[in-house]
Amino acid sequence: MTTSRLSGHLLAIWGGYGSPGRTTVAIALARAFGLLSGSTLLIDADTYGADIGHLLAISGGPTIANAAHRCKRRELGRSLPELATKFAPGTDVLPGIPHPGLWRDLESPQIEAVLALAASAYQWVVIDTSPCIEQAEGCVSRNAVACTVLRSADHILLICRADPAGVQSFARALEELTDDLMVEISRVFVAVNRVPARSATRRMVRIQREINNASGITPLAWLSEDPAVLSALWAGRTLHDHAPRARFVGQIHDLAGCLDHLHEREVSA
Ligand SMILES: Nc1ncnc2c1ncn2[C@@H]1O[C@H](COP(=O)(O)OP(=O)(O)OP(=O)(O)O)[C@@H](O)[C@H]1O
Ligand SMILES: [Mg+2]
8 A cells, every 4th residue: 555655754662671661752752742743643553562542541442453454454545533542632642452462463564554644644653662673483473563663664762761771771772773674873863761860970971871882872862760750650641631840741842842853854954
């Protein structure tokens, strides 16, 4: 299926093992882009731990699988915004499939078609992507979804957890991305997450040095370890609704502004 691409921007949120904060960043960034551009779709393509539907209290609505199946049957056309669930100003969401077995039905061309439709209908498309991109036998179809997303995305925001194990995981993930999946490093941005609030300057200098040694990349954002993230989780609300003035929210808005600016510059170049 071919679909014309408009100027929508596909941003995959990715990272290595060890829960660096992909989902937390993806949800908050989608909210920020929604407020910034008024036209954002958040897609949960995590084939191992799809939890965006649960976190946003969206149950029973159409998922990425429904969109993919409709694409296959050529039923989706340009109606993706009608299928997606509206969850905040300027932001729609396509939750993932919490039952891993259901991913077996998904094929790369369908995922590609959904992403192309999304880019033709929304200004920003933020995709939460699972960590495993290994193509070993037995996990091929689940991992193929992540590979397709990472190959199709205009940019990948690689999340690095701000501790020594987090940087190790980041370095391994980046190596897989560039060596195995042959993704160009110029398409990769980095955000460091869970930066300790106080008295950790020396440690963060070390993290920055190790990120730079592994990738040559200067992180676009340093996102704080923020207790508001956990209290929002327990309150059953998004961070934007629960604590709109939280430090993490401000940093995410700065990051969204920066990504939007870089995108504008690229489009007009
Ligand atoms: N900046 C932050 N401040 C405080 N807590 C955070 C922050 N970022 C993430 N967390 C917490 O860390 C945990 C892991 O975050 P999250 O679920 O976003 O990671 P993930 O990379 O999507 O993990 P998974 O591999 O399970 O999909 C969650 O409990 C989340 O609330
Ligand atoms: Mg997650």
